[in-house]
Amino acid sequence: MTQIVADLLSDTLTRPTAGMRAAIAAAEVGDDVFGEDPTVARLEARVAELLGHEAGLFAPTGSMANQLGVRLHVGPGQELVADSLAHVLRAELGAAAILSGISSRTWVADRGLLDARQAAGLMITGAGVYQVNTALAVVENTHNFGGGTVQPIEQIRALREETRRQGVAMHLDGARLWNAHVATGIPLADYGREFDTVSVCLSKGLGAPVGSVLVGTREHIDEARVWRKRFGGGMRQVGVLAAAGLYALDHHIERLADDHARARRFAEAAAAVAPGSIEPTQVETNIVILDVAQSGWAAADLVTEAAARGIRLYAVGPGKVRLVWHLDVDDAATDHAIAELGPLLSGGPRQSRQV
Numbered sequence: 094m095t096q097i098v099a100d101l102l103s104d105t106l107t108r109p110t111a112g113m114r115a116a117i118a119a120a121e122v123g124d125d126v127f128g129e130d131p132t133v134a135r136l137e138a139r140v141a142e143l144l145g146h147e148a149g150l151f152a153p154t155g156s157m158a159n160q161l162g163v164r165l166h167v168g169p170g171q172e173l174v175a176d177s178l179a180h181v182l183r184a185e186l187g188a189a190a191i192l193s194g195i196s197s198r199t200w201v202a203d204r205g206l207l208d209a210r211q212a213a214g215l216m217i218t219g220a221g222v223y224q225v226n227t228a229l230a231v232v233e234n235t236h237n238f239g240g241g242t243v244q245p246i247e248q249i250r251a252l253r254e255e256t257r258r259q260g261v262a263m264h265l266d267g268a269r270l271w272n273a274h275v276a277t278g279i280p281l282a283d284y285g286r287e288f289d290t291v292s293v294c295l296s297k298g299l300g301a302p303v304g305s306v307l308v309g310t311r312e313h314i315d316e317a318r319v320w321r322k323r324f325g326g327g328m329r330q331v332g333v334l335a336a337a338g339l340y341a342l343d344h345h346i347e348r349l350a351d352d353h354a355r356a357r358r359f360a361e362a363a364a365a366v367a368p369g370s371i372e373p374t375q376v377e378t379n380i381v382i383l384d385v386a387q388s389g390w391a392a393a394d395l396v397t398e399a400a401a402r403g404i405r406l407y408a409v410g411p412g413k414v415r416l417v418w419h420l421d422v423d424d425a426a427t428d429h430a431i432a433e434l435g436p437l438l439s440g441g442p443r444q445s446r447q448v
């Protein structure tokens with residue numbers, strides 16, 4: 094099998110660094126279900142403070158952190174609204190319906206970008222016995238399948254105003270909120286404060302092996318702790334995992350700028366050989382979604398050809414592939430991706446048969 098040189102499949106692929114492994118080895122631990130793990134407690138408090146909230150809860154996955162947020166705000170027979178590409182609806186296997194007994198409706202957003210008027214226009218409150226009541230709006234920032242797009246904070250604020258007026262809660266799927274913060278310089282808490290609850294991932298670009306944190310009011314987090322146990326997510330001596338998260342917060346936030354620069358550099362090179370495949374100025378963070386149908390490729394075929402050249406990509410649609418930069422993709426790997434994918438993109442599928 095070809096050696097993979099540039100693994101751009103996902104930013105979940107990162108492996109713990111030597112420094113992170115040392116932090117894991119040194120972690121003080123206790124039984125977290127009994128509230129006795131000091132490292133978990135430190136991580137929860139730290140993330141809550143960073144995001145401008147009272148309390149935090151360590152969760153094994155981002156999906157669980159999101160679904161705890163959903164469970165807090167939406168009851169059976171009520172609905173949540175989100176955009177049609179939202180992870181919470183498309184990539185969590187129907188969890189909101191199964192675990193919370195709720196329904197969902199979506200708005201369609203170009204590149205996942207929030208338009209507060211459009212989102213607010215979908216919400217229904219006080220409809221009596223006729224229509225489902227909207228209890229929650231979910232915003233994803235950055236937006237994964239939108240192409241790592243950063244949500245404009247003024248749109249978030251406008252939606253906050255409207256939801257407050259209508260008594261609808263807001264949850265932020267901030268799996269990659271760190272990337273939005275680094276790309277814009279807007280403090281994490283400025284984003285965080287606009288939401289009732291926020292979930293963030295430690296296991297994407299931050300490079301921890303596992304873990305997410307949900308933040309909110311003390312009351313909400315106490316309730317989420319009960320639901321986490323009920324969902325099967327009560328964990329014991331997980332200070333070893335929280336230590337990886339704390340290490341990531343200390344060492345891996347600012348470096349996300351390198352991922353962003355490499356993604357942009359790749360996008361510029363791709364646009365130069367295959368105009369229309371990507372608009373480089375729209376690449377704000379670590380994700381690039383290429384329209385490869387333009388050069389005659391079916392996404393699945395390009396994924397296969399790229400793998401034979403040491404590059405792993407993800408087909409996000411019949412004619413679109415996603416590339417994600419992270420801790421384990423350096424400048425040399427980015428150069429390799431540019432050198433190998435360039436001819437494939439410019440030549441189309443026919444080019445590949447000559448190689």
Ligand SMILES: *Cc1c(COP(=O)(O)O)cnc(C)c1O
Pocket residue numbers: 153154155156157159180181233236237266268269294297305
């Ligand atoms: C990865 C991700 C999550 C959480 O995924 P898990 O695999 O459950 O940790 C949530 N939201 C977004 C936008 C993501 O990209």
